[in-house]
Amino acid sequence: MKGRDLQKGITDLLTLHQWRWTHFQSVLATGRDGKARWRTPLSGTKGFPDIIAVRGDEALAIEVKGDGDKVRPEQQEWLDALNAAGIRTLVATPANWRSGYVDGMLRRKRYAHDQ
Numbered sequence: 001m002k003g004r005d006l007q008k009g010i011t012d013l014l015t016l017h018q019w020r021w022t023h024f025q026s027v028l029a030t031g032r033d034g035k036a037r038w039r040t041p042l043s044g045t046k047g048f049p050d051i052i053a054v055r056g057d058e059a060l061a062i063e064v065k066g067d068g069d070k071v072r073p074e075q076q077e078w079l080d081a082l083n084a085a086g087i088r089t090l091v092a093t094p095a096n097w098r099s100g101y102v103d104g105m106l107r108r109k110r111y112a113h114d115q
Contacts, residue, residue, distance in 0.1 A: 001094035003066030047074030
């Protein structure tokens with residue numbers, strides 16, 4: 001499963017489960033060396049999660065990874081920082097999509113032991 005297909009499924013579920021969400025769209029850009037690379041036109045520290053969602057008093061940051069993709073160190077640093085700030089994070093993969101884990105995370109309400 002490609003990341004973009006997984007992301008579409010996630011954003012559909014976010015809408016279904018009444019989350020407000022945003023995604024910063026990456027674009028294919030040609031660098032000075034002539035090579036095409038995916039870029040997200042944001043400023044700041046690299047690695048910000050793909051999707052930010054809010055529902056009531058809970059917030060969730062989601063990093064989407066398709067088959068064969070891995071979380072890069074700068075992405076993990078963001079996820080760790082957001083967790084430390086009390087924002088739940090989720091690395092969504094095709095495996096945890098198929099298992100129902102992603103749906104469960106988006107469906108449930110925050111529990112007292114979640115931090």
